[in-house]
Amino acid sequence: MEIEEGLLSPDASTADIAARAGDLHVADIVEILNTRPLAERIQIVSGMSVERAAATLDQAGIDAPGALIAGLAPALAANIFRGVSVDRAAEIFRQLREPDRARMLGALDADSRAGIARVLAYAANTAGSIMTTEFVSVPSTYTVAQTIDHIRKVERTRETVYAIYVIDPADGALAQSISLRRLITGEPAAPVLSVAYPRAPITVAPETDREDVARLISKYDLLAIPVVDDRKRVIGIVTVDDVIDAIVAETTEDVQKFGGVEALNAPYMTIGFGQMIYKRAGWLCALFLSEMLTASAMQYFEGELEKAVVLTLFIPLIMSSGGNSGSQATSLLIRAIALGEVRLRDWWKVALREVPTGLTLGAILGVIGIIRITIWQKAGIYDYGEHWPLIALTVGAALVGIVTFGSFSGSMLPFALKRLGFDPASASAPFVATLVDVTGLVIYFTIALAILHGTLL
Amino acid sequence: MEIEEGLLSPDASTADIAARAGDLHVADIVEILNTRPLAERIQIVSGMSVERAAATLDQAGIDAPGALIAGLAPALAANIFRGVSVDRAAEIFRQLREPDRARMLGALDADSRAGIARVLAYAANTAGSIMTTEFVSVPSTYTVAQTIDHIRKVERTRETVYAIYVIDPADGALAQSISLRRLITGEPAAPVLSVAYPRAPITVAPETDREDVARLISKYDLLAIPVVDDRKRVIGIVTVDDVIDAIVAETTEDVQKFGGVEALNAPYMTIGFGQMIYKRAGWLCALFLSEMLTASAMQYFEGELEKAVVLTLFIPLIMSSGGNSGSQATSLLIRAIALGEVRLRDWWKVALREVPTGLTLGAILGVIGIIRITIWQKAGIYDYGEHWPLIALTVGAALVGIVTFGSFSGSMLPFALKRLGFDPASASAPFVATLVDVTGLVIYFTIALAILHGTLL
Numbered sequence: 001m002e003i004e005e006g007l008l009s010p011d012a013s014t015a016d017i018a019a020r021a022g023d024l025h026v027a028d029i030v031e032i033l034n035t036r037p038l039a040e041r042i043q044i045v046s047g048m049s050v051e052r053a054a055a056t057l058d059q060a061g062i063d064a065p066g067a068l069i070a071g072l073a074p075a076l077a078a079n080i081f082r083g084v085s086v087d088r089a090a091e092i093f094r095q096l097r098e099p100d101r102a103r104m105l106g107a108l109d110a111d112s113r114a115g116i117a118r119v120l121a122y123a124a125n126t127a128g129s130i131m132t133t134e135f136v137s138v139p140s141t142y143t144v145a146q147t148i149d150h151i152r153k154v155e156r157t158r159e160t161v162y163a164i165y166v167i168d169p170a171d172g173a174l175a176q177s178i179s180l181r182r183l184i185t186g187e188p189a190a191p192v193l194s195v196a197y198p199r200a201p202i203t204v205a206p207e208t209d210r211e212d213v214a215r216l217i218s219k220y221d222l223l224a225i226p227v228v229d230d231r232k233r234v235i236g237i238v239t240v241d242d243v244i245d246a247i248v249a250e251t252t253e254d255v256q257k258f259g260g261v262e263a264l265n266a267p268y269m270t271i272g273f274g275q276m277i278y279k280r281a282g283w284l285c286a287l288f289l290s291e292m293l294t295a296s297a298m299q300y301f302e303g304e305l306e307k308a309v310v311l312t313l314f315i316p317l318i319m320s321s322g323g324n325s326g327s328q329a330t331s332l333l334i335r336a337i338a339l340g341e342v343r344l345r346d347w348w349k350v351a352l353r354e355v356p357t358g359l360t361l362g363a364i365l366g367v368i369g370i371i372r373i374t375i376w377q378k379a380g381i382y383d384y385g386e387h388w389p390l391i392a393l394t395v396g397a398a399l400v401g402i403v404t405f406g407s408f409s410g411s412m413l414p415f416a417l418k419r420l421g422f423d424p425a426s427a428s429a430p431f432v433a434t435l436v437d438v439t440g441l442v443i444y445f446t447i448a449l450a451i452l453h454g455t456l457l
Numbered sequence: 458m459e460i461e462e463g464l465l466s467p468d469a470s471t472a473d474i475a476a477r478a479g480d481l482h483v484a485d486i487v488e489i490l491n492t493r494p495l496a497e498r499i500q501i502v503s504g505m506s507v508e509r510a511a512a513t514l515d516q517a518g519i520d521a522p523g524a525l526i527a528g529l530a531p532a533l534a535a536n537i538f539r540g541v542s543v544d545r546a547a548e549i550f551r552q553l554r555e556p557d558r559a560r561m562l563g564a565l566d567a568d569s570r571a572g573i574a575r576v577l578a579y580a581a582n583t584a585g586s587i588m589t590t591e592f593v594s595v596p597s598t599y600t601v602a603q604t605i606d607h608i609r610k611v612e613r614t615r616e617t618v619y620a621i622y623v624i625d626p627a628d629g630a631l632a633q634s635i636s637l638r639r640l641i642t643g644e645p646a647a648p649v650l651s652v653a654y655p656r657a658p659i660t661v662a663p664e665t666d667r668e669d670v671a672r673l674i675s676k677y678d679l680l681a682i683p684v685v686d687d688r689k690r691v692i693g694i695v696t697v698d699d700v701i702d703a704i705v706a707e708t709t710e711d712v713q714k715f716g717g718v719e720a721l722n723a724p725y726m727t728i729g730f731g732q733m734i735y736k737r738a739g740w741l742c743a744l745f746l747s748e749m750l751t752a753s754a755m756q757y758f759e760g761e762l763e764k765a766v767v768l769t770l771f772i773p774l775i776m777s778s779g780g781n782s783g784s785q786a787t788s789l790l791i792r793a794i795a796l797g798e799v800r801l802r803d804w805w806k807v808a809l810r811e812v813p814t815g816l817t818l819g820a821i822l823g824v825i826g827i828i829r830i831t832i833w834q835k836a837g838i839y840d841y842g843e844h845w846p847l848i849a850l851t852v853g854a855a856l857v858g859i860v861t862f863g864s865f866s867g868s869m870l871p872f873a874l875k876r877l878g879f880d881p882a883s884a885s886a887p888f889v890a891t892l893v894d895v896t897g898l899v900i901y902f903t904i905a906l907a908i909l910h911g912t913l914l
Contacts, residue, residue, distance in 0.1 A: 025677060185609050252792045268807075273813070299770060321741070332713060334712060369745075403741075
């Protein structure tokens with residue numbers, strides 16, 4: 001199963017790899033290529049057969065295929081590009097610049113050119129941008145046998161033949177989608193529609209977000225979903241393996257965004273140093289500037305701080321607890337919204353769950369905090385002064401308030417983002433922590449003022 | 458495409474829904490059922506035809522199918538259970554208790570019983586535990602026509618017929634896997650192996666983790682992958698739709714863990730209050746106890762704090778920056794490791810990237826911090842005292858140190874977890890923040906002592 005270690009080693013010669021390309025699975029060729037610098041990748045692909053090279057570039061996993069194509073000898077590049085499927089060709093085309101774009105388009109026949117143009121017309125991450133125009137369709141006047149014959153003929157040039165789209169010849173609209181498994185069980189002389197389920201086919205529009213396409217394919221266990229225009233004509237299909245790639249890419253983006261990084265859109269090890277700084281510095285600076293409000297809040301309570309330095313000891317502890325409970329609530333709601341378990345209009349139901357949850361969690365931490373202060377005081381580890389019971393009470397009460405605020409605001413943030421038209425998954429743990437930090441300080445000092453007024457403050 | 462809103466409304470009667478079940482897509486029935494309390498779900502399923510009810514329970518998306526089956530009239534439950542595919546039956550069986558288990562097993566034929574027993578024998582989240590034993594296999598002595606005939610006969614009882622496993626009749630081992638699309642293009646009288654690619658089939662062991670199964674299916678664009686025993690006999694297959702469900706479940710777990718919550722393993726809205734507290738309180742308390750070290754650290758520097766209260770103003774700002782940069786690095790490395798872009802032995806390459814990245818990011822924040830203090834001082838917004846340039850320098854230097862430490866430790870944490878045999882995705886943003894908070898305080902005060910010694914301290 002595994003690729004021989006020799007070929008993955010940096011010592012393997014590019015000629016050796018090219019020579020072995022005929023025997024290896026294309027996905028393994030891609031894995032080997034991705035470990036090599038661009039110049040060597042170009043050498044290896046140049047040494048492969050055109051058919052093999054096209055199959056390699058057809059893989060979604062290959063890094064920077066545009067640079068690879070642009071680096072090949074022009075005639076070879078054109079030959080290879082011609083063998084790549086339309087959806088992949090469009091993606092590679094996006095990475096090319098002029099004059100490479102014009103050269104590659106010139107190499108294609110009119111049909112492929114039109115297909116690429118259609119895919120390129122749609123915004124990134126939509127069904128239109130990841131669809132392929134190479135699917136099987138037959139008129140509804142065909143019989144089962146005619147349809148199977150047609151599939152035999154076109155099999156080599158279609159991304160999938162397991163879903164067959166039956167078209168109404170009168171208006172070109174999609175009548176039904178049928179599966180190959182049902183087709184081969186049909187009577188050869190029967191009309192092709194005889195094997196269809198009597199139910200409207202599931203379709204998406206070219207503007208549908210790839211996440212929603214993935215949800216439909218997964219919900220209905222489909223192998224492909226047709227993309228139709230407003231007159232119900234099939235303009236392409238999205239297949240299940242495109243969707244898996246899309247889900248994996250979305251997951252990576254979501255985890256990176258939740259960690260407070262702009263989506264890298266490239267493997268960690270290959271991204272340049274400048275790019276890496278760029279993707280991280282933006283959010284980090286924005287958070288830093290917001291967090292400066294904590295310094296302002298503390299300056300505001302400066303008088304209290306000087307009178308009771310003992311209060312500062314618990315600032316990191318209390319603030320981090322608010323951030324942690326907020327981060328928990330945000331991660332739960334991001335997924336609940338993404339999975340469709342919770343809708344935008346359910347926000348108040350969530351709030352009704354999160355407030356008691358926050359109160360309970362805050363009370364648990366508050367009790368632990370009070371016990372900690374009592375033990376330290378009684379055991380003589382640290383002296384919090386004569387008013388230590390009031391200080392313990394302040395810390396306990398502040399924890400209840402801050403953890404409740406953290407759970408509440410952490411859970412509401414994804415809803416707020418969604419309401420404003422952003423991706424709920426843009427809510428990041430650092431963002432929630434910053435939001436809670438500033439408010440948390442104000443809660444802490446307000447409670448301290450109320451409890452310690454007349455004694456310490 | 459959408460379900461009529463009426464059926465999704467809580468006012469729709471259970472009888473109405475059951476009556477409409479014949480027309481709806483099973484995935485839509487599941488969506489409606491999931492909005493109802495258990496008692497109503499039982500009523501609805503009882504009102505459906507046995508075939509329809511079995512198809513409904515066959516869907517991966519249905520909530521708590523075990524409780525549903527257990528709540529039905531015994532004879533009906535047995536009839537429905539018989540119609541569920543083996544992999545789903547095994548999963549439902551896991552949720553049942555005695556005497557329901559014995560009753561359900563009694564309803565099955567010997568083959569299905571053996572199939573369920575085989576699936577149940579494997580640990581959760583392995584290929585064995587999510588495989589189905591309902592696949593198509595033919596001996597290698599078959600012709601193309603014989604194979605197609607066989608598929609026509611068994612199509613209704615197999616989860617997929619798009620991958621066909623060709624078995625060596627001598628030892629029962631897997632000889633090749635072929636696709637239905639290749640099969641229908643073959644010469645009817647030719648041996649079935651004539652349409653196979655001359656390459657060893659891709660297989661997994663029953664113990665293979667479902668994440669690795671997903672990676673292989675996605676890498677090789679497969680519709681199913683065979684699970685083979687140590688004698689290369691096929692004991693089951695994992696299909697692409699099981700894998701999508703597995704990827705989605707893993708994503709949810711990963712995001713929840715990164716947010717610092719134990720994986721819920723249930724939809725947000727249906728989980729009980731006690732369970733919700735339980736899943737969140739554990740981590741929250743553990744983090745709280747660790748974060749108490751910040752109070753100890755601050756007690757240790759108490760003398761410095763009393764001499765220079767101005768230092769406390771920047772504690773939240775500096776600490777949160779360390780936590781944020783750590784959270785960024787952790788999220789990047791969790792995904793890089795999950796996608797196989799970085800291996801365990803590459804940890805030092807990552808460290809060599811993260812340290813300069815952290816220094817640069819820290820320097821950017823440090824400069825912003827110094828500018829902030831200078832402006833506030835010069836504009837008279839706040840008076841940091843006569844030594845304000847030294848305080849600004851302390852804050853700037855501390856930011857460089859803490860952001861570097863955050864990037865470094867945040868990036869190393871997933872490696873450390875992997876090395877210790879844990880899931881790298883167990884590294885959570887709150888955990889990294891806590892780790893960095895305690896060290897960050899020590900870094901801050903050490904730098905303050907060095908710079909301010911003889912002036913403020």
